Amino acid sequence: MKKIGILYHPKVAATRKKAGEIASFLKKNGISTWLCSAWDKDKARARLDGTALLITVGGDGTILRAAQVVLPWPVPILAINLGKLGFLTELDAAEAPQRLPEFLDGKGWLDERAMLQAELVDGAREARVFHALNDVVVARGEIARLIKVAATIDGEHVADYKADGVVVATATGSTGYALAARGPILYPQSKDINLAPIPPHLSLAYPLVVSGTSTVTLRLHTYLAATLS
Secondary structure, three states: OOEEEEEEOOOOHHHHHHHHHHHHHHHHOOOEEEEEEOOOHHHHHHOOOOOOEEEEEEOHHHHHHHHHHHOOOOOOEEEEEOOOOOOOOOEEHHHHHHHHHHHHOOOOOOOOOOOEEEEEOOOOOOOEEEEEOOEEEEEEOOOOOOEEEEEEEOOEEEEEEEEOEEEEEOOHHHHOHHHHOOOOOOOOOOOOEEEEEEOOOOOOOOOEEEOOOOOEEEEEOOOOOEEEO
């Protein structure tokens, strides 16, 4: 590898220090490096050209941001945990110096994960496109009132939810918010989609597992404010 990028959590001082230590280690091994805040997506994307590997220093949130940085380029991500959770991370900060040479020598493996592409269409402006490694959530706004959401799959109406919101999750996201909404845990390499209401009110609507090739449409039927995240 000739060039490696390192993303750190800008609000955790220890991650920037550790990122600097990793950069120094890589430079001693003849590898060019660049550092950037995981929150500065545009700046990081501008440095991606020629990057063979992206290392994240932080927690799961840093990985989720890194996934948005590399898309659509096939740049692998190696995650080092210095965050609160680290469920998705591969290495602990303490073991990184000893384990990094293994990955640099090609002894690791690639774990390919599915991502979501979401389009926000509100009729007032051009559709906005978002991407997510874990999930896309349509939820109520600040007012504590249920919202009404009609769900269709490939153009076929499947359910009307009266709930706090609806989670559309990948296999990676199936162990997060979707699980709290009673959704099933999907095999990590699965391309399927998890559709789960949060939680439905007076309804027998259950979470659904949908083919990864399908298009899920969520349409709001409410005068109340809602959020997309």
